[in-house]
Amino acid sequence: MEANDVLLNKVAQEIFEQTAYLTPRPEGTPSMPKRPDAMARATVNFTGPFPGILQLEVPSDLLPILASNMLGEDETSPEAARQGQDALGELANIICGNLLARMAGPEPIFHLDAPTIENPARPVPDVPANKYRAYTTLSLEIGWASLSIALNPVETPA
């Protein structure tokens, strides 16, 4: 089982390109918004051979763009505005499913919970350090996205 920043970045790039038609830029450090209410976060909890949590966070003003790209709608359309948060959740769901397959191989079965969406109080990662496994940030054509995956810690004998 492998979980690292490089793999998370690679899978996230692929899904953003294929699903949201946004190409991550290799250079540059994305500038993060200062206001927490300017961010949106999707969280996917999963269970299986190793349970854990994946989080995907973007600036809120990216939501209608994600939805319009995924749905083929104009980003100013009511449909794009309506579907923004759901589109973020679906992206997180697809990234999580594909990442787990790369980590665990082709046999194990995972169950992914429905994504939850919130406006976070602080940037990811906000999981305890001992649970942290991988973190990455994508600089997109428009905006940025940050992702983390944390696995529940394996209990070791005292």
Add this chain to the structure above:
Amino acid sequence: MEPLKVLVVDDSSSMRAILKKILRLTGLPLAQIFEAGNGLQALELLAQNAIDLVFVDLNMPEMGGMEFIGRVQSDPKLANTIPIIVVSTESSQTRIDEILAKGMGFIHKPFTPEQVCEKVRTVMGGASHGSE
């Protein structure tokens, strides 16, 4: 071919919207596209309408895709009459083999419109349609 009634089952409204849009690009004659957010809602729609084709996600609240498929297959009126295509991030070969063994189609997320169109043409090619 008679215009088809299609049911799209996914807890993501954006994914349902994507599949509906792609379905309209397939060139298939469409009478109506129904939507359900989980397997339970989907079963109710199946009971009330002569559905010709179902797209279903696996991980959903209330009732997931595998339980939905099991319920359809155990219903004498529905079993082996409606083509079902599973659309999921599922990557477990064990689970995919299980789906294919049940006679379902499978599309892995992420997908392209072309992959969906091709799968629809494949499963509709040999199907016995509910509205026929």
